[in-house]
Amino acid sequence: MREVTASGQTVEEAVQSALKQLNTTRDQVDIDVIDEGKKGLLGVFGSKRAIVKVKRRKNQVEKAKAFLYDVTSNMNVDVEVTSTVEENHVTFDLTGENIAILIGKRGQTLNALQYLVQLIINKQGNEYYTVSVDAEGYRSRRKETLESLALKMADKAVSLQKKVALEPMPAFERKIIHNVLQQKDVSTYSDGVEPHRHIVIKP
Structure with a gap:
């Protein structure tokens, strides 16, 4: 139930009843x-x-989830969306068939959705x-790929004694590379x- 109409002797009483x-x-x-009501003569005649309509506000996370269902159904991909909230970070996990369509080349579609x-x-x-949108564990697989790419390219930069530039990637992926090469x-x-x-890797 997301909406109720309630009445009471006063607006406040009607609101409390609805809540x-x-x-x-x-x-x-x-x-x-809807109606503030009136006391009447001697409070009787x-x-x-008072009548109020009270509507439950759509939770932010639920709103985002509904958006994901909407977009994926327009892409003709049937998915199940689960959400996990940890403090102020929400992870949306997408599972279903044809999930590769939602991931896209090197995760580009998934990044756009995110x-x-x-x-x-x-x-x-x-x-x-802050938000992460994942599809059947793609993010952790991509993290491993980026970490091994970073190490390989760092070795290349050192052996050639030259700067090495990587392909363009979103900020959260660049952060993975920065972190793994810190030491x-x-x-x-x-x-x-x-x-x-x-990212540019410099010897």
Whole structure:
């Protein structure tokens, strides 16, 4: 149940009645006063009850989840979306058939989805969330691939004594490369402008 219409002797009484029925609190709802009611003569004659419509606000995470279902169904991909919230980070896991369509080449489609979900979830919410959108463990596999690529390219930079530039990638992937090469005999920096920003490994 997401919406109820309730009445009471006063607007406040009607609101409390609605909150009780929805089993929620005032900060989670939108209240629409349909009729403020009136006390009437001696509080009895001609009195009119106050009427309110109270609607449960859609939770930010639920809104983002609904968006993912919407987009994937428009792409004709049937998925199951599960969400995990840890403090202010939300991970959405997508599972289903034809999941490769949602991942795209080197995760580009998945990254685009993640970017859009990040915008949707923070659009009119009270809290700010960071977001990860994963599809059947792709992110951890990609992390391993990036780590081994980073080590290989660092070796190449050292043996050639030359700078080596990697392919463009989003900020969170560049961070993986920076982290894995911190203890190596190389330095790393990002170069270029989004969406072509890439990492350069320097001996």
